[in-house]
Structure formats: C-alpha cells, structure tokens
Amino acid sequence: MNPLAAIMFLTSLAAGAAVxxxxxxxxxxxxxxxxxTLALLPLMTKTPHPRAIEAATKYFLTxxxxxxxxxxxxxxxxxxxxxxxxxxxxSLMTNLLSIALMMKLGLAPLHFWLPExxxxxxxxxxxxxSTWQKIPPMILLFQISCSINLDLVVxxxxxxxxIGGWGGxxxxxxxxxxxxxxxxxxxxxxxxxxxxxxxxxxxFTLYIIMTTAMFISLIMLSSTKMSxxxxxxxxxxxxxxTTMLTLLSLAGLPPxxxxxxxxxxxxxxxxxxxxxxxxxxxxASLLALFFYLRLTYIIALxxxxxxxxxxxxxxxxxxxxxxxxxxxxMALILLPMTPTINFM
Numbered sequence: 001m002n003p004l005a006a007i008m009f010l011t012s013l014a015a016g017a018a019v020x021x022x023x024x025x026x027x028x029x030x031x032x033x034x035x036x037t038l039a040l041l042p043l044m045t046k047t048p049h050p051r052a053i054e055a056a057t058k059y060f061l062t063x064x065x066x067x068x069x070x071x072x073x074x075x076x077x078x079x080x081x082x083x084x085x086x087x088x089x090x091s092l093m094t095n096l097l098s099i100a101l102m103m104k105l106g107l108a109p110l111h112f113w114l115p116e117x118x119x120x121x122x123x124x125x126x127x128x129x130s131t132w133q134k135i136p137p138m139i140l141l142f143q144i145s146c147s148i149n150l151d152l153v154v155x156x157x158x159x160x161x162x163i164g165g166w167g168g169x170x171x172x173x174x175x176x177x178x179x180x181x182x183x184x185x186x187x188x189x190x191x192x193x194x195x196x197x198x199x200x201x202x203x204f205t206l207y208i209i210m211t212t213a214m215f216i217s218l219i220m221l222s223s224t225k226m227s228x229x230x231x232x233x234x235x236x237x238x239x240x241x242t243t244m245l246t247l248l249s250l251a252g253l254p255p256x257x258x259x260x261x262x263x264x265x266x267x268x269x270x271x272x273x274x275x276x277x278x279x280x281x282x283x284a285s286l287l288a289l290f291f292y293l294r295l296t297y298i299i300a301l302x303x304x305x306x307x308x309x310x311x312x313x314x315x316x317x318x319x320x321x322x323x324x325x326x327x328x329x330m331a332l333i334l335l336p337m338t339p340t341i342n343f344m
C-alpha cells in the first residue's frame with residue numbers, strides 16, 4: 001500500500017475515534033463510528049486476496065446493520081426526549097442502542113462475523129480491529145451504563161464468556177483463537193459494566209494491553225497457525241517465552257496481569273451479592289483456559305525437528321523493538337499494582 005494512503009487511513013481511524021469519544025451529540029457519535037468503519041476497509045483489502053475481500057465485505061455489512069440500528073435508536077430517543085444529548089438516553093432507546101454497540105464489539109450472540117473477519121485479514125490489521133476499533137463503541141457503552149438493562153447485559157456477557165471459550169477449543173488458526181479470546185474478555189468487561197463502570201474501563205484497558213502484546217509477538221514471529229508457532233523457539237527463544245507467558249496472562253493465571261481484572265470483577269460481583277453469577281462466569285471461563293493451556297503446551301513443550309544452527313530463511317532475525325518490549329512487560333507484571341487501585 002502507498003505510504004501516503006496508509007497514513008491517511010490511519011489518521012482517519014484516529015479522527016473517527018476522537019470524534020466519537022469527544023461528542024455530546026448522538027449524530028456526531030454515529031458519524032465518528034462510520035468514519036472508523038470506512039477507514040478500516042481499505043486496510044483490510046491492502047492485499048487483494050479473495051479471503052481479504054470476503055472479510056471486508058462481511059465487516060462492512062455487519063457494521064452497516066449495527067450503524068442503522070444505532071441511528072434508529074437515536075431517532076427514537078430524539079422523538080421521545082426532543083434532544084440528541086448523549087447523557088439523556090430514554091429507556092426504550094437504551095436496549096436497541098446496547099444491542100447495536102454490542103454487535104459492533106462482536107459480543108455473543110452477535111459474534112459470528114468476528115472470527116471470520118479476523119481470519120481473512122493480516123495480523124497488523126487484526127491488531128487494529130481487536131483493539132482500536134473496540135474503543136469508540138465501548139466508550140459509548142460506558143456513557144449509557146447508568147441506564148443500561150441489567151438482564152440484557154448479564155445474558156450477553158455470560159453467553160460471550162461461554163462462546164469465547166467453547167469456540168476457541170477446536171481452532172488451530174491463531175487469528176481465530178484471538179477472536180474468540182476477544183469475545184470472552186469483552187464478556188467479562190460487560191459483565192461488571194452496570195455495577196462498576198470504572199472497573200469495567202480498567203479491565204478494558206488491560207485487555208487492550210494484553211491483546212496488543214499478543215498480536216505484536218505473533219507479528220514478530222510471523223506466525224498465524226499453531227504449526228508455525230510450535231517452530232518459533234529456534235527463531236527467537238526469548239520472544240517465544242514472552243509469547244507463552246502472554247498467553248497465560250490472557251488466560252487469567254496468577255501472578256500475571258490477566259489475573260487482575262478477573263479477580264477484581266469477581267470480588268465486585270460477590271460484593272453485589274451476585275455469587276451465582278460469579279460462579280457461572282468462572283466456570284464458563286475454564287473452557288477458554290483449556291485452549292490457552294493447549295497453545296502454551298505447543299509453544300513450550302514441543303520442538304521442531306532439525307533445529308541445528310545453520311542459517312535458513314525461516315530463522316531470519318527479527319529486530320526487537322522498544323515498544324514491543326514495553327507492551328510485553330505491561331502485559332505480564334502489572335499485578336503488583338492491585339493494592340493501589342480503588343474503585344469505590
């Protein structure tokens with residue numbers, strides 16, 4: 001892709017997210033989301049492959065349907081309240097708007113587009129789709145969290161945690177595994193949204209950090225399948241070890257960073273007398289733990305044959321970057337900051 005065109009599209013992505021996050025008018029927020037969607041489509045199709053074209057088409061159709069539903073709910077709110085202010089959503093509008101935003105996020109049962117789209121695009125574009133594109137819809141959900149329907153949120157979050165674990169068990173493609181991982185993590189984030197939006201925002205920030213670290217590691221290892229990541233030890237042992245630990249962090253195992261949001265969310269739910277809900281969420285997340293551990297086993301305890309010291313093309317040295325080192329460290333060792341956090 002032409003560097004000038006790439007800069008223009010990335011600038012449009014940043015501008016669309018900034019418009020949505022800074023807007024007080026529903027129409028401006030909708031325009032920002034549309035700018036984001038249209039700026040990502042050329043990045044998806046930068047390699048003219050049939051899978052990329054198919055992924056871009058699926059993404060466009062899904063996002064167009066969600067945007068139409070969002071605009072419809074905003075029109076209902078304008079008819080009922082007589083204004084377009086984001087801070088005054090009506091009860092009738094909130095349910096439709098929540099469903100539209102959760103479709104944009106890829107939450108179950110509106111998740112079917114996400115694994116297929118992520119599988120058809122490159123790892124760098126997948127990083128943008130899994131992190132940056134989640135920010136504007138999530139910010140809008142935070143802004144209407146006070147009037148959101150609790151039953152709808154609980155139902156969709158539990159379904160997302162369950163499907164995020166169940167769907168990833170039989171996968172061998174790393175991009176599909178990251179898609180189901182995203183569904184499961186967003187389920188945990190949405191679960192606590194009604195009770196404690198600050199904790200939900202904190203968990204979302206940690207999700208962005210861990211997912212960015214994982215995608216950057218896969219990009220540097222040039223791995224898109226389990227068979228490729230199993231041979232990565234000979235290419236870069238240090239980065240392979242960090243990737244394995246990042247997977248365990250995504251699984252939520254202590255003493256890594258990923259344990260922090262699950263611990264705080266579980267404690268908050270118990271504090272709200274939602275013990276059964278906490279138990280169901282933790283049991284459903286065991287499914288995701290299985291495929292994380294299986295992938296960790298493939299990385300750590302299997303070695304490719306003929307790992308001698310001769311220089312071959314697949315052992316090309318990848319220069320480590322400072323940004324990847326910082327994001328990997330943050331994805332692993334942020335757990336000690338727990339005593340300093342107060343969400344009361």
